[in-house]
Amino acid sequence: MSFTINCAGKSTRQINRELRVAVESGQREIVVRAPDARHNLGVALLQPVHVVFEGSVGYYVGGMMDGAHIDVRGSAGWGAGESMMNGTLIIDGNAGSGVAASIRGGTVVVRGDAAARAGVSMKGGTLLVGGSCGYMAGFMMQKGRIVICGDSGEALADSMYEGVVFVGGTIAALGNDAAIEEPTPEDESALADLLNLYSVPRPASFKKVVSGRKLWNFDKKELDIWKAAL
């Protein structure tokens, strides 16, 4: 049996308080009706609960959570899953700017398209986008994995330190110091597992983007590279 919270007529604070009380009283399956794109829903959930938002959510859904599983049956606004430590956030629709920004672990799945700055500054975890993404995805990424099944916007993986980005469609332009390399058989099998797990259709092939590592150390002889990056 799942526990139901209806958002109609309630403030974000009331809804999050009801969510917290339900989790503390031992509920593990929670359905949230009519979220109507309110912001800050389900932030900082620290228990392994399953929360379903039946509709679109606003900014920062599931932000800072650790170990929960959140399904969004709609779209999400800016910063979905931002800074989450672990868990799963699945967005059936589109995601706004900065989805999965600074996540340290866990998995964020966007079945539709992601807007600008997807997965910026990721420090671990996985971002899987079934559709396309806007510009600056993976900017200054430090660790983790971004998988874009559709097309990528400009400045992809700009100034990334570490981590890896896979793109199934076209790349409008690589960012500074982003480099393309061949996916390994291990990459291919991990990608197949990931797409299978979340039932995301597989594109014909993936391009792999990693750090060119030219910005790691400053060398006077490479001043032009730095000038371009900064």
Add this chain to the structure above:
Amino acid sequence: MCGIVGYLDKRARQDSPVGKVVLCMLDALSCRGPDSAGVAIFCEPRANWILQLKLPEHAREDEAPHIALEILRDQGAQGQGRLVGAYLHLEFEAPSGTPELERILVERLPGSEIVSLGHQLEIVKQVGSPAQLEATYHVSITVGTHAIGHTRLSTESRVDLSHSQPFWAHGVPDLATVHNGHITNYHKLRRQYEQRGYRLYTENDSEIIGVYLRDQLAAGLSIPDALRSSLDDFDGSFSYLAAWSDGLAFVKDRFGYKPLIVAETDEFVAIATEEIALRRSLGSDFVAKEPAPGTMKVWTVTAVQPASA
């Protein structure tokens, strides 16, 4: 912050409840801008001009309308006026158009300001919340084909009616804008336009958008082309909407600093700073999507024009 909203009925229904929709959207965004609220609503085209005149502060209510009508008569225009809230609402017939009207009105009624002018456009705005705007002007019962609205958090300039949005593009009948963000080359543009004789009525950087569009139109550009060129000519952060006799458009800066979300169905186009405004006013039966930075798009009341930068 600030919140901007736009709504257009694609089926060209003249009695679409656009006032109710934009007011509900603004109310959902009111926490983004508690300082002032305003709407620009486009009704079916009328033969007469519709002019919303903000009267000078301390104007005598029995005198100012009389003076305004006298000025109109001097210009060969016939019409009538009534006081609605802070405005003198004038409807008149002017066979020779209105090229000199704004200059003469403002000269003879110092402290007055034309807040909107056109055959379809009517702007109401004031300090306070969308709910207060509704209480004064009954926005929710106003029908039309399309509308834009604004709820303001002041950052750069003073909080009063004149500095509120939407802004009419002075000199261009039936063209209005709402802006969220900061045009950082405002002072430079303002200086250039003032040197060329354009008058600005406020110190709000958002006002420059209308001046820019007016200048581009005067140079022969279409409204969509003028909007597109603004992507290159404005610096800073902006998501702005423009609305004119039969069109609505968004323009979003190339860095995507400011949020904007768009929903389109066979029946309508709805644009807002946050999706919360779309859901509260129009329900859940459509998909909303964030447009890419550095893009613009135009819709018309009867048909969609493909356009993107």
